[in-house]
Amino acid sequence: MEWLFNIWEFFVSIWDNFYYSVIYDRRYEFILEGLFNTVIIALFAVILGIVIGVCVALVRNYHDKTNKLKILDKIAKLYVNIIRGTPVILQLMIIYYVIFKSVDINIVIVGILAFGINSGAYVSEIIRAGINSIDAGQMEAGYSLGFTYSKVMRYILMPQAIKNILPALGNEFITLLKETSVGAYIGIIELTKASDIIASRTYDYFFPLIIIALIYLVMTLGLSKLVNMMEVKLNNDRD
Amino acid sequence: MIEIKNLYKDFGKKKVLKGIDLTINKGDKIAIIGPSGCGKSTLLRCINMLEKPTKGEVIFNGINLCDKDVELNKIRQKMGMVFQQFNLFSHLSVIDNITLAPIKLGLMSKSKAEKEALRLLKLIDLSDKKNEFPNNLSGGQKQRVAIVRSLILNPDIILFDEPTSALDPEMVKEVTEVMKKIADDGMTMVVVSHEMSFVKEFASRVLFMDDGNIIEQGSSNDIFKHPKSERLKEFLSKIGN
Ligand SMILES: Nc1ncnc2c1ncn2[C@@H]1O[C@H](COP(=O)(O)OP(=O)(O)O)[C@@H](O)[C@H]1O
Ligand SMILES: [Mg+2]
Numbered sequence: 001m002e003w004l005f006n007i008w009e010f011f012v013s014i015w016d017n018f019y020y021s022v023i024y025d026r027r028y029e030f031i032l033e034g035l036f037n038t039v040i041i042a043l044f045a046v047i048l049g050i051v052i053g054v055c056v057a058l059v060r061n062y063h064d065k066t067n068k069l070k071i072l073d074k075i076a077k078l079y080v081n082i083i084r085g086t087p088v089i090l091q092l093m094i095i096y097y098v099i100f101k102s103v104d105i106n107i108v109i110v111g112i113l114a115f116g117i118n119s120g121a122y123v124s125e126i127i128r129a130g131i132n133s134i135d136a137g138q139m140e141a142g143y144s145l146g147f148t149y150s151k152v153m154r155y156i157l158m159p160q161a162i163k164n165i166l167p168a169l170g171n172e173f174i175t176l177l178k179e180t181s182v183g184a185y186i187g188i189i190e191l192t193k194a195s196d197i198i199a200s201r202t203y204d205y206f207f208p209l210i211i212i213a214l215i216y217l218v219m220t221l222g223l224s225k226l227v228n229m230m231e232v233k234l235n236n237d238r239d
Numbered sequence: 240m241i242e243i244k245n246l247y248k249d250f251g252k253k254k255v256l257k258g259i260d261l262t263i264n265k266g267d268k269i270a271i272i273g274p275s276g277c278g279k280s281t282l283l284r285c286i287n288m289l290e291k292p293t294k295g296e297v298i299f300n301g302i303n304l305c306d307k308d309v310e311l312n313k314i315r316q317k318m319g320m321v322f323q324q325f326n327l328f329s330h331l332s333v334i335d336n337i338t339l340a341p342i343k344l345g346l347m348s349k350s351k352a353e354k355e356a357l358r359l360l361k362l363i364d365l366s367d368k369k370n371e372f373p374n375n376l377s378g379g380q381k382q383r384v385a386i387v388r389s390l391i392l393n394p395d396i397i398l399f400d401e402p403t404s405a406l407d408p409e410m411v412k413e414v415t416e417v418m419k420k421i422a423d424d425g426m427t428m429v430v431v432s433h434e435m436s437f438v439k440e441f442a443s444r445v446l447f448m449d450d451g452n453i454i455e456q457g458s459s460n461d462i463f464k465h466p467k468s469e470r471l472k473e474f475l476s477k478i479g480n
Binding site for chain 1: 287289311312313314315316317318319321322324326327328330339340343344368385388389392
């Protein structure tokens with residue numbers, strides 16, 4: 001009979017672990033707060049990234065095509081190179097510990113700014129690649145009909161490039177969802193930090209880590225599915 | 240209508256156009272022939288400033304297009320271009336390809352543009368394809384659509400860069416027929432072509448280019464029956480004329 005008792009004990013201790021990790025003292029609230037912050041940071045960062053990325057990509061494309069805006073183009077290139085050439089955690093620390101050192105600012109907003117600025121560089125490359133994937137003849141046909149650069153972009157290139165750009169932006173959002181975990185380092189209570197807080201109280205990492213791993217997986221796999229569906233749909237449109 | 244004076248174009252070290260002089264008058268049907276790589280496309284592309292000339296002048300209706308403050312987009316509305324690779328907008332249906340420019344440039348209302356497009360589609364015998372996308376058209380059909388896409392803006396001149404070179408032989412005629420129709424309606428046209436039978440029928444003036452220069456020009460009778468320069472004679476014998 002003793003083996004049965006052992007098994008019983010085993011399940012009870014697992015339940016105990018789970019109980020103290022998640023339910024006791026409403027610890028699940030940390031996870032909910034972490035999830036909320038993770039999603040908010042990733043969402044607003046990708047929006048900020050798109051705004052920055054579109055501007056940077058347009059400046060660089062306009063420069064490539066017309067040789068104007070030389071200085072802005074240099075700045076844009078420098079920005080992209082710095083962001084892509086340094087670790088995101090370093091960028092986050094510089095923004096938090098150096099730039100906002102003596103400013104009283106919500107740390108989640110710091111996260112949004114840092115990840116948004118980071119994402120902008122990658123988004124600009126996504127958009128540039130999308131535009132460059134369109135045959136140069138499309139642009140020339142547009143010019144030859146009397147369209148200006150901005151109208152060629154708006155009516156001819158962008159509607160075609162968006163097919164390649166949208167799925168890549170979806171993937172960028174997925175990347176950001178995971179990357180925000182770096183925010184734990186400066187104390188943002190996102191998912192990873194939330195699990196760390198709980199584990200520091202229970203001295204047991206098992207459930208906190210497994211639970212947030214599952215949450216990350218559900219989000220990223222679900223979004224990947226959506227991106228794939230979007231890709232298929234965009235490719236079936238009109239050809 | 241167009242006066243080209245002492246036009247030079249370099250690509251880096253490579254000199255492609257070497258002092259072209261050319262006058263194009265209203266109603267001219269000019270054909271440009273010459274070996275591949277001699278600068279024919281570059282000349283056409285310098286006329287509508289898709290390439291910026293290195294030196295020289297292109298004067299269109301009294302305006303020097305090389306001047307910095309010229310509104311090229313306005314000029315190009317009056318100067319159509321038809322490309323070897325058609326360059327139809329692949330995200331738009333046939334009718335939207337044709338009406339995009341007049342509508343978005345604010346030259347026609349949507350309903351007027353559509354009415355006009357339907358009339359032009361009838362002219363090229365493609366009324367039934369108005370809602371197709373370019374990928375579902377044959378090369379000959381694409382090129383006919385591309386021609387009326389520039390025609391709808393009612394340009395003063397249309398430039399054609401080897402409009403039939405990317406076509407299967409059996410489709411050449413349907414495109415050249417459309418071009419002849421437009422020519423008969425009085426359009427000023429400059430056509431780069433290797434389709435000599437079409438050139439002979441169509442051109443009021445034939446230019447022979449070689450190595451960045453216009454070597455010889457004249458009526459098609461002059462050029463094909465009585466070539467003067469050695470280079471033209473050689474070119475004609477090579478293409479089996
Ligand atoms: N954008 C460009 N950059 C560099 N070289 C070019 C460019 N366009 C054309 N060329 C060169 O200029 C020469 C003339 O080209 P092109 O005008 O296209 O000749 P054609 O139309 O008579 O065949 C070719 O040697 C070609 O390689
Ligand atoms: Mg050519």
